[in-house]
Amino acid sequence: MPARPARKVPASVRRRDPDRTQAEILDAATREFAERGYSGGRVDEIAAQTRTTKRMIYYYFGSKEGLFVAVLQRAYARIRALEQQIDVDHLDPVAAIRHLAELTFDHHESHPDFIRLVSIENTHRAGHMGKLDGFVKLNSPAIALLERILKRGYAEGVFSRRVDAVDLHMIISSFCVFRVANRHTFGALFARDMMSSRLRSRYRRMIGDIVVTYLTAPGAD
Amino acid sequence: MPARPARKVPASVRRRDPDRTQAEILDAATREFAERGYSGGRVDEIAAQTRTTKRMIYYYFGSKEGLFVAVLQRAYARIRALEQQIDVDHLDPVAAIRHLAELTFDHHESHPDFIRLVSIENTHRAGHMGKLDGFVKLNSPAIALLERILKRGYAEGVFSRRVDAVDLHMIISSFCVFRVANRHTFGALFARDMMSSRLRSRYRRMIGDIVVTYLTAPGAD
Amino acid sequence: MPARPARKVPASVRRRDPDRTQAEILDAATREFAERGYSGGRVDEIAAQTRTTKRMIYYYFGSKEGLFVAVLQRAYARIRALEQQIDVDHLDPVAAIRHLAELTFDHHESHPDFIRLVSIENTHRAGHMGKLDGFVKLNSPAIALLERILKRGYAEGVFSRRVDAVDLHMIISSFCVFRVANRHTFGALFARDMMSSRLRSRYRRMIGDIVVTYLTAPGAD
Amino acid sequence: MPARPARKVPASVRRRDPDRTQAEILDAATREFAERGYSGGRVDEIAAQTRTTKRMIYYYFGSKEGLFVAVLQRAYARIRALEQQIDVDHLDPVAAIRHLAELTFDHHESHPDFIRLVSIENTHRAGHMGKLDGFVKLNSPAIALLERILKRGYAEGVFSRRVDAVDLHMIISSFCVFRVANRHTFGALFARDMMSSRLRSRYRRMIGDIVVTYLTAPGAD
DNA sequence: CATGAATGAGTTTTCATTCAT
DNA sequence: AATGAATGAAAACTCATTCAT
Numbered sequence: 001m002p003a004r005p006a007r008k009v010p011a012s013v014r015r016r017d018p019d020r021t022q023a024e025i026l027d028a029a030t031r032e033f034a035e036r037g038y039s040g041g042r043v044d045e046i047a048a049q050t051r052t053t054k055r056m057i058y059y060y061f062g063s064k065e066g067l068f069v070a071v072l073q074r075a076y077a078r079i080r081a082l083e084q085q086i087d088v089d090h091l092d093p094v095a096a097i098r099h100l101a102e103l104t105f106d107h108h109e110s111h112p113d114f115i116r117l118v119s120i121e122n123t124h125r126a127g128h129m130g131k132l133d134g135f136v137k138l139n140s141p142a143i144a145l146l147e148r149i150l151k152r153g154y155a156e157g158v159f160s161r162r163v164d165a166v167d168l169h170m171i172i173s174s175f176c177v178f179r180v181a182n183r184h185t186f187g188a189l190f191a192r193d194m195m196s197s198r199l200r201s202r203y204r205r206m207i208g209d210i211v212v213t214y215l216t217a218p219g220a221d
Numbered sequence: 222m223p224a225r226p227a228r229k230v231p232a233s234v235r236r237r238d239p240d241r242t243q244a245e246i247l248d249a250a251t252r253e254f255a256e257r258g259y260s261g262g263r264v265d266e267i268a269a270q271t272r273t274t275k276r277m278i279y280y281y282f283g284s285k286e287g288l289f290v291a292v293l294q295r296a297y298a299r300i301r302a303l304e305q306q307i308d309v310d311h312l313d314p315v316a317a318i319r320h321l322a323e324l325t326f327d328h329h330e331s332h333p334d335f336i337r338l339v340s341i342e343n344t345h346r347a348g349h350m351g352k353l354d355g356f357v358k359l360n361s362p363a364i365a366l367l368e369r370i371l372k373r374g375y376a377e378g379v380f381s382r383r384v385d386a387v388d389l390h391m392i393i394s395s396f397c398v399f400r401v402a403n404r405h406t407f408g409a410l411f412a413r414d415m416m417s418s419r420l421r422s423r424y425r426r427m428i429g430d431i432v433v434t435y436l437t438a439p440g441a442d
Numbered sequence: 443m444p445a446r447p448a449r450k451v452p453a454s455v456r457r458r459d460p461d462r463t464q465a466e467i468l469d470a471a472t473r474e475f476a477e478r479g480y481s482g483g484r485v486d487e488i489a490a491q492t493r494t495t496k497r498m499i500y501y502y503f504g505s506k507e508g509l510f511v512a513v514l515q516r517a518y519a520r521i522r523a524l525e526q527q528i529d530v531d532h533l534d535p536v537a538a539i540r541h542l543a544e545l546t547f548d549h550h551e552s553h554p555d556f557i558r559l560v561s562i563e564n565t566h567r568a569g570h571m572g573k574l575d576g577f578v579k580l581n582s583p584a585i586a587l588l589e590r591i592l593k594r595g596y597a598e599g600v601f602s603r604r605v606d607a608v609d610l611h612m613i614i615s616s617f618c619v620f621r622v623a624n625r626h627t628f629g630a631l632f633a634r635d636m637m638s639s640r641l642r643s644r645y646r647r648m649i650g651d652i653v654v655t656y657l658t659a660p661g662a663d
Numbered sequence: 664m665p666a667r668p669a670r671k672v673p674a675s676v677r678r679r680d681p682d683r684t685q686a687e688i689l690d691a692a693t694r695e696f697a698e699r700g701y702s703g704g705r706v707d708e709i710a711a712q713t714r715t716t717k718r719m720i721y722y723y724f725g726s727k728e729g730l731f732v733a734v735l736q737r738a739y740a741r742i743r744a745l746e747q748q749i750d751v752d753h754l755d756p757v758a759a760i761r762h763l764a765e766l767t768f769d770h771h772e773s774h775p776d777f778i779r780l781v782s783i784e785n786t787h788r789a790g791h792m793g794k795l796d797g798f799v800k801l802n803s804p805a806i807a808l809l810e811r812i813l814k815r816g817y818a819e820g821v822f823s824r825r826v827d828a829v830d831l832h833m834i835i836s837s838f839c840v841f842r843v844a845n846r847h848t849f850g851a852l853f854a855r856d857m858m859s860s861r862l863r864s865r866y867r868r869m870i871g872d873i874v875v876t877y878l879t880a881p882g883a884d
Numbered sequence: 885c886a887t888g889a890a891t892g893a894g895t896t897t898t899c900a901t902t903c904a905t
Numbered sequence: 906a907a908t909g910a911a912t913g914a915a916a917a918c919t920c921a922t923t924c925a926t
Contacts, residue, residue, distance in 0.1 A: 479703075479786055480700075480703070481699070481703035482701075482702035560845065560848055561782050561785065561786055561844070562786060563847070563848055564782065564844055564845050564846070564847045565700050565779065565782055565786065567847045568848050568850070568851045571847075571848060582852070608855065609865070609866075609869065611853075612841070612842070612849065613838065613869075615841065615845075615849075616837045616840075616841030616842070617834065617837045617838070619837075619841060619845065620833070620836065620837030620840060620841055621833070621837070623782070623844075624782075624785050624836075624840065626784070626787075626789030626792075627781055627792060628833065628836075629789070630793065631803070632806070644830075648830065651824075651877070652834065652877050655880045656872070656873050656876050659876045659880055660881070
């Protein structure tokens with residue numbers, strides 16, 4: 001069993017900034033996975049978008065799957081961080097709820113990569129998220145926010161419909177996510193450009209109307 | 222992508238029924254693509270789920286992409302066929318609109334594979350649908366139906382809110398699709414089983430409430 | 443998710459003899475694994491020794507491990523086939539047992555690759571053999587042969603020592619295998635060329651002497 | 664392969680004891696190589712089993728191969744040290760030879776890692792041992808011991824068979840080594856647990872019987 | 885002495901697609 | 906119409922080894 005020849009000594013310049021290296025990898029991976037899906041994404045391609053090599057991806061993330069999980073995790077962490085900054089406690093309940101709906105609308109519109117990652121992860125039955133701790137109980141601060149708004153709305157008598165905060169979040173999310181996530185098939189089917197500025201304003205107002213109407217409708221419960 | 226050969230059944234059918242073979246392939250491909258996505262789906266695996274061989278897939282569908290397009294086409298055709306059968310013209314507008322929402326809800330719940338294919342195709346920016354004729358103009362009979370219901374509702378004065386039929390379709394679809402398509406991540410995030418029968422009934426009623434409230438709210442216009 | 447470009451159509455000449463292809467692969471793999479061990483053996487190298495490509499190795503054997511298992515299996519099958527042909531029933535028990543010992547000696551000397559494969563497999567704790575059925579109870583016809591010789595020897599009163607046939611097989615095997623398998627370290631340690639023709643004749647006679655003496659020693663049992 | 668740097672312990676031992684560090688590395692390497700072979704053994708894994716890092720392995724041993732050689736060297740040195748302690752000069756030749764056989768038997772049984780390393784090194788055609796000085800002439804004290812026993816046996820007329828001490832050592836070793844080294848394949852082939860305590864006692868007695876019978880058989884010369 | 889970061893060059897494995905029969 | 910054999914190209918992953926600090 002003669003030994004295989006030893007490898008050559010590399011002489012290239014190396015950088016020394018692990019955080020930066022990892023962040024760069026995650027940025028490239030986010031783009032690649034969002035663009036081509038998990039199976040369609042190429043580790044080689046991700047590496048090429050980076051100043052490091054494919055080897056470092058495995059060094060830091062262990063596997064393609066590990067990298068995807070890290071991408072997901074960071075994407076969710078960023079959303080949460082954004083949600084932390086929302087402050088609508090100074091608005092009256094109706095204005096607050098409408099504002100929150102519009103923030104969600106705007107956020108999803110301006111983060112199509114995140115929406116795509118979420119779709120992709122659902123396509124995989126959230127199997128990657130399942131491998132992570134911390135996803136479950138870190139539920140969005142948006143829920144707590146919604147709960148405060150609802151509470152004030154009921155106290156002030158402006159909201160008549162009793163509704164669970166998570167359900168309300170789902171109503172808003174489903175509308176805002178669908179418009180972005182399904183715009184291609186929906187747009188193709190009905191020959192509409194869902195992203196046109198005309199439809200954009202209309203839909204932005206619409207989700208507010210829907211939610212406010214739903215909560216304030218007389219006679220509801 | 223070589224076009225699928227004109228399916229002229231020859232006089233000498235040696236082995237089996239070509240239609241049947243193709244249907245079998247499409248069934249297997251639907252399962253595989255719905256399960257693993259377009260990139261993740263394996264031609265070998267599809268062939269293995271069939272009584273024919275991989276070669277036949279290429280014979281009939283030309284390529285993996287051709288097969289996926291055929292799968293999509295058939296899936297949409299089936300949905301349309303189902304929609305054709307809906308008849309709510311005998312109900313009053315409010316009941317009709319709620320019934321339609323619930324039909325959509327039920328349909329999506331019972332066709333998760335279709336929902337998955339649509340998500341996957343959106344992930345691909347509907348690039349495969351674009352290769353097909355007949356998608357655009359064959360827009361859903363559901364729109365026509367909605368238009369008739371809306372018209373009656375306005376005429377009878379029960380609907381106060383002016384709304385475009387396609388927009389209304391989107392409101393309903395977004396809710397019903399989201400619940401199925403995003404159930405994995407949403408469920409993981411909020412520790413909920415979106416498919417539980419308890420939530421199922423609640424959400425089924427909810428989408429009707431939302432739409433009816435939205436359309437009938439006083440002062441809306 | 444734009445599709446990756448399609449592969450080119452190969453235009454090379456292909457052969458059509460699966461049995462031959464598989465045999466060729468197994469021949470090359472036997473050499474490579476015997477030479478470099480399981481971990482040290484290279485699938486690329488095996489393919490290069492063949493008129494086919496690496497791809498065919500995976501087509502027929504599924505994995506490197508599957509190939510190694512097939513190599514082992516064939517190696518053992520060949521030994522068994524050889525053993526089937528041994529015929530010493532016409533010799534008197536003492537001559538028969540000596541002849542059998544010498545056959546074993548000669549066989550191992552002339553099949554160093556087999557001996558190496560066995561060593562390698564023991565290094566892996568026979569983990570690959572364990573994945574195969576058919577290894578266990580296909581115990582060597584040599585055992586049956588030994589049993590017949592022993593029986594005749596006891597009946598004729600020439601063998602005095604009672605011994606289990608498998609144990610006897612082990613006595614013979616250990617000597618013959620050790621000389622080949624451990625010749626490198628043993629030879630290095632004692633500065634001997636275990637394969638020299640002088641030592642060869644001496645050891646060939648010796649294993650016969652050992653076994654015959656052991657079986658015929660007066661007062662044994 | 665860079666030579667191991669002269670191990671001059673510097674005045675300023677910052678972290679830990681170098682001897683201890685090296686011993687720790689050798690322990691881990693022995694386990695790893697014995698378990699997975701030379702090619703199969705992973706430098707990363709060895710480092711992980713240690714309180715130092717991979718870099719230290721290269722610092723002390725220069726390369727993977729240098730480490731393996733060091734492991735082998737230490738293993739043989741230990742065996743030799745043990746052999747030095749054997750004292751059977753006070754026993755009569757027959758008892759002494761049986762005792763020596765049993766000591767060898769016991770030693771190999773209780774040092775399976777050593778047996779594995781030897782097998783692995785033979786698999787590599789003792790190519791690593793060749794890189795070391797001191798292996799050849801440091802041949803086992805056991806040979807000298809055997810020579811003394813044989814001499815006494817012939818003088819006292821209890822041994823009739825003339826035999827070379829190294830050959831005798833091989834007879835004993837082959838049996839004892841084979842039982843341990845080839846137990847997996849032999850055990851699988853004949854459905855036996857070679858390490859069972861029943862077989863253990865039987866084989867322990869057997870190797871003594873074989874050797875004693877061989878040496879004392881009347882008429883042998 | 886010590887160590888986390890980095891890497892070039894493999895190495896195994898996969899996959900859509902096509903050919904000869 | 907049907908099929909087992911074959912394949913080029915690439916994709917994921919690994920490994921011994923070295924550098925900067």
